[in-house]
Amino acid sequence: MTMKRALIIDDEPDIRELLEITLGRMQITTDAAANIAQAKSHLNCNHYDLCLTDMRLPDGSGLELVEYIQQQHPGLPVAVITAHGSIDTAIESMKAGAFDFISKPVDLATLRRLVNTAIESAQLPPQEPPQTTPIIGHSKAIQDLIRSIQKLARSQAPVYISGESGSGKELVARSIHDLGPRSSKPFIAVNCGAIPRELMESEFFGHKKGSFTGAHQDKTGLFQAAEGGTLFFDEVADLPIDMQVKLLRAIQEKSVRPIGAAEEITTDVRILCATHKNLEKEVAEGRFRQDLFYRLNVIQLAVAPxxxxxxxxxxxxxxxxxxxxxxxxxxxxxxxxxxxxxxxxxxxxxxxxxxxxxxxxxxxxxxxxxxxxxxxxxxxxxxxxxxxxxxxxxxxxxxxxxxxxxxxxxxxxxxxxxxxxxxxxxxxxxxxxxxxxxxxxxxxxxxxxxxxxxxxxxxxxxxxxxx
Ligand SMILES: Nc1ncnc2c1ncn2[C@@H]1O[C@H](COP(=O)(O)OP(=O)(O)OP(=O)(O)O)[C@@H](O)[C@H]1O
Ligand SMILES: [Mg+2]
The missing domain is CATH 1.10.8.60 (Helicase, Ruva Protein; domain 3)
Structure with a gap:
């Protein structure tokens, strides 16, 4: 296997060094740039398997670089490093085509996982012909959908799949998983409307033995069961408000805390969701939290009736x-x-x-x-x-x-x-x-x-x- 090569862009020398050392230990060669101009010149001279960029750079925004890479080097996975808590920038960059983000201070275990996923996704065969998905249809709507799925499969961005009952939303979610770098890991579909309310938290996040009456042994939650893979929240509009808050936290922090556990567990799960309801309307009428909708709906795929x-x-x-x-x-x-x-x-x-x-x-x-x-x-x-x-x-x-x-x-x-x-x-x-x-x-x-x-x-x- 040839050595992989990554480009790191950050104006802070300390962060550049930390990233270079971490990737170096993963047997990845690195080049570093301190601004957008340098980054572009590296990109034009070398072949990279991965690019990691800070958002705030002296001569512009990392977003500009994400867009440049989409145009000039469309197969190259790029992840952004965002300031702590600036989830808006993270979402914006994923909409622009970044495959994932990591927030400062950079957690090294999370960084290593992100790098591995990026490299696996770059190794996927280039643009498979549409016949490889089980989604049947030669209409323009379906062909466009299949193309979007192939593109999105490589990204880690959350996707909200909308469409009427029976139109194929779950099939779309499975295809996104199957065509992406997580395909060898679990795909878990959760019907949010079917889990009894009082069991929901324990189903999602797990629990420790003895944490409540009836908790006779430790239980693994869905987030942990899907580790490395994909969690598909079906009928997400049916989530009760208190669970919406907890889910939002889990997505934002990329970690969960089983009921009764002292420590949080970091998770690496891609989130997909769907509902046949009109989620915008649910938000407008106060039944679905705006902030959760915003995080789930980074990319929207509509399945035509x-x-x-x-x-x-x-x-x-x-x-x-x-x-x-x-x-x-x-x-x-x-x-x-x-x-x-x-x-x-x-x-x-x-x-x-x-x-x-x-x-x-x-x-x-x-x-x-x-x-x-x-x-x-x-x-x-x-x-x-x-x-x-x-x-x-x-x-x-x-x-x-x-x-x-x-x-x-x-x-x-x-x-x-x-x-x-x-x-x-x-x-x-x-x-x-x-x-x-x-x-x-x-x-x-x-x-x-x-x-x-x-x-x-x-x-x-x-x-x-x-x-
Ligand atoms: N384009 C397609 N090609 C082949 N099979 C399809 C297609 N679309 C849907 N199906 C099949 O139709 C059935 C319904 O699809 P699916 O369960 O994905 O729909 P859904 O939108 O999730 O429905 P619901 O709202 O009822 O949950 C499944 O058996 C699925 O395999
Ligand atoms: Mg369904």
């Missing part, structure tokens, strides 16, 4: 059917042209997850190796009822209602009676809500704004549930 990238439906269908068929050892079924058309017309409030469910059900129902339009059971549920669904405020449908172009009388004329048409619409709304709530009726009723009993009554009436 399936209805806005319909051209992906055939490819996704093909992929999902193949997967289903392989699982049960049967030949992959085909879709009749009418079935294909039906799928492309459907609104998919539950996005790719709903497509998966629809196909699985159709696969089970179809008699031959061809799935017919009827097998999809999407009767009356084409685009035309979309405004009805949106008006029903289904979870995850944050898209503002569009032009209401539905000709209800014309749609209704396709049915024997108004009652049957309305029943179909109701059925569709209830099924979508159930699918989005993963068939949890209590949750579905809550999202629909009706009582559990009323939901059951309606399901029974429509023949969707046994008496």
């Amino acid at each position: 399936l209805r806005d990238r319909k051209e992906d439906i055939p490819l996704l269908t093909q992929h999902l059917l193949q997967k289903l068929a392989t699982e049960i050892g049967l030949p992959t079924p085909h879709l009749s042209p009418a079935a294909q058309k039906r799928l492309e017309e459907y609104h998919f409030p539950g996005n790719v997850r709903e497509l998966e469910n629809v196909l699985e059900r159709a696969f089970t129902l179809c008699d031959s190796d061809t799935i017919e339009a009827e097998d999809l059971q999407l009767r009356g549920s084409t685009n035309s009822i979309r405004p009805v669904i949106e008006a029903g405020q289904l979870p995850g449908s944050q898209t503002p209602a569009r032009n209401n172009t539905v000709d209800y009388p014309a749609r209704c004329a396709e049915y024997p009676s108004l009652d049957e048409y309305l029943q179909d619409v109701e059925k569709e709304i209830l099924c979508s809500a159930l699918e989005q709530a993963r068939w949890n009726k209590t949750l579905a009723a809550k999202h629909l704004g009706i009582s559990f009993r009323s939901l059951r009554y309606r399901l029974q009436k429509l023949g969707l549930e046994d008496e």
Whole structure:
């Protein structure tokens, strides 16, 4: 293995020396510069594997150097050294493309970890072709998403993944982890809405034996379990306020304290998060802390709803059917042209997850190796009822209602009676809500704004549930 080479930029000779000695002990050759001009001339003459720069330099800001490197040496990982407590600068530099930051006074163990991660990320194969991600789709939205993921995978910056239910947020989080330097370490997804409140702190940070009634032995928290890897906070909007404060602290200090422990433990974890809720709105309405949002949302990735990238439906269908068929050892079924058309017309409030469910059900129902339009059971549920669904405020449908172009009388004329048409619409709304709530009726009723009993009554009436 050839010696790695790093460029260190700081105007304080003591810090330069400390960094040079530390990296030297890690078998890394170093060059040092005291200002931006010197740094640029080094960058133009030599090849580097890593660059570490102070933020405040005599002839400008480290940010300028981060931007210069993005332009001139895009593969070179650059980390910034920030003054203690100046998290704003750290965030700004990561937005500009720095892969990580370290704050003063520099903790040597943290520095060594940062350097190792940078070197591993520089060794990743250059720009893998998009086929290597499991994210299917040839729409521009998906291709852009895949490119962003590949770029972001090398960075350590927190990423906030937004998108409707079932649109693929967790898949995106996994891909960021899998394509980055942490891929050999754990990826841990935490559903923030599913952990009982009273257990949350111990789940996140761990506890010491005897620290509270029932703590019979030491417990490792999620931060420690994910050490060196990635923690994905799913449904992050569901975190109670007191946990938001604790999480903020853990992210800021890069350390956690298990309940009952005397000492803090430093952690090295990349943080990703997602929610189908509108987090900006949660902040505006006081349910989510602004400061935590600011730290989680260093980089935002939006996953487009399936209805806005319909051209992906055939490819996704093909992929999902193949997967289903392989699982049960049967030949992959085909879709009749009418079935294909039906799928492309459907609104998919539950996005790719709903497509998966629809196909699985159709696969089970179809008699031959061809799935017919009827097998999809999407009767009356084409685009035309979309405004009805949106008006029903289904979870995850944050898209503002569009032009209401539905000709209800014309749609209704396709049915024997108004009652049957309305029943179909109701059925569709209830099924979508159930699918989005993963068939949890209590949750579905809550999202629909009706009582559990009323939901059951309606399901029974429509023949969707046994008496
Ligand atoms: N572009 C895609 N290519 C292939 N599979 C996909 C794609 N998008 C989503 N999926 C699949 O659809 C399902 C739902 O995706 P995922 O769980 O990532 O969505 P989500 O946005 O996290 O949903 P939820 O809000 O319900 O948690 C998964 O099985 C996932 O593998
Ligand atoms: Mg999810």
